[in-house]
Amino acid sequence: MKLDLSEIPKSSSKSNNKTGLPVWLLGLGMERLRVDMNRLLALLFHQGVLDEQFIQLQQLQDDSSPNFISEVVNIYFNESDKLLRNLTNLLMEKDLKVDYKKIGMHINQFMGSSSSIGAKRVRNVCVDFRAASEMANRFGCLRALEMVEHEYCYLKNNLHEYFHLEQQLALAAIIRYPIQN
Template structure:
């Protein structure tokens, strides 16, 4: 981190985003998601992305379980999970994850267990990478907001 000033944090965030776009990790859909965030919903993007991560964890678990069935692998069910993962990844702008899902789906369509196992490994790698980088981005965003003196409403439930 270059410093705790809001301007430095903003610059760090922009560099990280530029890097993720350059690497093909994110696409313009992520920018569109960011445009929906405003003062009335300052945590909108992180909330949407956290829901995405929660649902993706379930899908990854389901895919792992399907591939661990030695005698019979339900490729049709695998395809359904992959379609869900592709759609939600695409909706948050997770370009590389979406691309891995497409390749995984091709292996599932061909009932190619070895290809599916390789694709699952790639999918898990890309998922962890995305999760770590977006977590880093959201931490910077929180620090920037604190540095600017922004106060978020407390949710008392």
């Protein structure tokens, strides 16, 4: 595997003064990447963003499926984006006749998929959303949709960061350049 170093922005990581290469390319930053990944996950667990289901997903990843978690989570993101669009469209009907049964079905699907990847806070705000839809409370649904979108974006941004660190770590494990004197 050949890597074109000109395509890697030098500002993406700290660089070694002698080579100008990012530290992780030299293999020196691998431990730092591991620490950053662990800190990010610990923060997400501490905040209640993730739960033990995410750990169970991690345990399913192995050498035969090294991208298992990122693939499952990306499927979740793609499906969730569609569900959020559908929920928004249902709540923004012009004739003010909201189909709360359909909203409830979408929320249940969103809750289930969020539970399956360990997205605890997203799942929890979906519970409030479902309650508002069962009471046919349009204002409550709109407020709950806003909360779901907020928690979902927070989860998505942090998991994207986690997977970015994971990719850097994988590259650092494969590609090592000798330090020049």
